[in-house]
Amino acid sequence: MSKIDPFAPAILGNLNLRNRIIKAATFEGMTPGGVPGQRLLDFHKEIAEGGIGLTTLSYCTTEADGRIMESMMWLHDGIRDELSALIAELKTTGVKVSGQVTHCGHFSQNKDLKRDQPPKGPSKMFVGIGLTAGRPIAPAMTHEDIAHLIETYRNAAAFMKDVGFDAMEIHFGHGYGLSQFISPKTNKRTDEYGGNHEKRMRVPLECLAAARAAVGDDFPILGKISMTDAVKGGITYEQGIEVAKSLDQAGIDGIVPSGGTSSYNSMYLFRGQSIAKGMAAMASSAASKFIYKIMGPLMWKNYPYEPTFFLEASKRIKETVGCPVIYVGGVSTRADLDRVFEAGFDFVQIGRPLLIDPEFVKNAQHDPVYDSGCTHCNFCVPLIQHPDGIRCVLKDKKEVAHVA
Ligand SMILES: Cc1cc2nc3c(=O)[nH]c(=O)nc-3n(C[C@H](O)[C@H](O)[C@H](O)COP(=O)(O)O)c2cc1C
Numbered sequence: 001m002s003k004i005d006p007f008a009p010a011i012l013g014n015l016n017l018r019n020r021i022i023k024a025a026t027f028e029g030m031t032p033g034g035v036p037g038q039r040l041l042d043f044h045k046e047i048a049e050g051g052i053g054l055t056t057l058s059y060c061t062t063e064a065d066g067r068i069m070e071s072m073m074w075l076h077d078g079i080r081d082e083l084s085a086l087i088a089e090l091k092t093t094g095v096k097v098s099g100q101v102t103h104c105g106h107f108s109q110n111k112d113l114k115r116d117q118p119p120k121g122p123s124k125m126f127v128g129i130g131l132t133a134g135r136p137i138a139p140a141m142t143h144e145d146i147a148h149l150i151e152t153y154r155n156a157a158a159f160m161k162d163v164g165f166d167a168m169e170i171h172f173g174h175g176y177g178l179s180q181f182i183s184p185k186t187n188k189r190t191d192e193y194g195g196n197h198e199k200r201m202r203v204p205l206e207c208l209a210a211a212r213a214a215v216g217d218d219f220p221i222l223g224k225i226s227m228t229d230a231v232k233g234g235i236t237y238e239q240g241i242e243v244a245k246s247l248d249q250a251g252i253d254g255i256v257p258s259g260g261t262s263s264y265n266s267m268y269l270f271r272g273q274s275i276a277k278g279m280a281a282m283a284s285s286a287a288s289k290f291i292y293k294i295m296g297p298l299m300w301k302n303y304p305y306e307p308t309f310f311l312e313a314s315k316r317i318k319e320t321v322g323c324p325v326i327y328v329g330g331v332s333t334r335a336d337l338d339r340v341f342e343a344g345f346d347f348v349q350i351g352r353p354l355l356i357d358p359e360f361v362k363n364a365q366h367d368p369v370y371d372s373g374c375t376h377c378n379f380c381v382p383l384i385q386h387p388d389g390i391r392c393v394l395k396d397k398k399e400v401a402h403v404a
């Protein structure tokens with residue numbers, strides 16, 4: 001019997017949730033032209049009706065040029081009505097709504113840039129994903145760019161509170177904009193924004209402070225981090241603890257410890273079958289299929305799936321910080337859920353298993369040997385680029401199996 005009941009109501013910051021189970025951000029790919037609509041609503045509503053406490057609209061960027069690709073939503077007045085209506089409709093199910101707030105920094109293939117500038121990171125460097133947009137070298141941000149970036153977090157946070165979000169989750173990990181400052185692999189600056197831990201944390205902490213100033217203390221701000229970049233020259237697990245400590249000291253309302261980066265080793269944050277298979281399946285030409293088949297093992301390192309794969313590392317974060325810690329990674333069965341709460345975590349985030357089974361919460365609550373059925377095939381991952389967005393490729397088969 002776990003100490004904390006995951007299914008009982010709980011408070012996160014000052015936010016009342018009907019339970020401790022949160023939908024992890026999984027970029028939906030359902031905002032064509034950056035506009036949220038019916039498809040995004042249906043996706044989250046189905047999961048909300050399944051009983052989770054808080055859902056997370058993924059990858060809401062702080063400005064148009066914070067998008068990795070054109071189909072991402074950026075937080076601005078042009079979508080105010082659509083977004084307010086979507087959030088209000090979701091809340092009718094009893095769920096609370098959070099949004100993951102991001103900026104891609106230099107990790108971009110977006111060709112629809114609104115500022116008259118290429119995407120930039122902390123330091124000038126080669127960026128593989130930029131090749132597809134004809135921009136293999138990303139310049140370093142100037143002090144003016146940094147001030148602008150911080151301002152985008154202030155504006156985005158104010159906008160989120162205004163349109164009805166209940167909470168926000170700032171992305172400090174996975175190789176995106178703020179993580180590029182945190183990581184010594186991508187931050188080679190020698191000014192006040194690069195060098196030791198304090199200097200590399202300066203921009204992320206200033207973005208957090210700007211967001212906090214905009215929303216006040218009664219609006220939960222969570223932070224997703226990479227405990228390690230798991231790549232040579234990047235953040236180590238030891239350094240990841242310091243990152244969590246700094247965010248805790250800065251007054252964050254909860255930390256979501258993840259790991260890896262989308263730029264260098266994306267499989268580290270998912271685990272399971274390489275996404276090369278899904279990429280090959282989605283490729284339109286025989287040549288691209290062939291390339292993914294041959295190059296896939298070189299492009300995506302293999303990290304086999306293990307249940308609750310970040311548990312031991314995340315426990316170290318939990319032991320160190322005072323704020324709530326929201327476990328994420330490999331919670332696919334009732335046994336996984338129990339293991340997380342027995343380890344003392346405050347909340348849990350679930351990604352893929354909610355794609356295959358939106359009723360995870362109801363089913364796990366009533367079945368002590370519940371298994372969502374997610375095989376960690378990761379075919380859902382490349383679908384972030386599909387015109388219809390993500391879905392579990394096994395979901396329909398599973399429904400058929402249940403009926404039978
Ligand atoms: C299709 C898909 C898209 C994802 N997009 C995001 C994202 O936009 N932001 C993020 O922080 N993590 C993203 N993730 C990672 C998940 O939030 C989560 O950290 C990871 O899947 C491990 O949790 P799980 O085992 O419960 O799926 C994505 C995962 C999937 C499967």
Ligand code: SF4
Nearest residue numbers: 374375377378380392
């Ligand atoms: S496609 Fe379905 S079974 Fe495969 S990883 Fe995604 S959610 Fe799990």
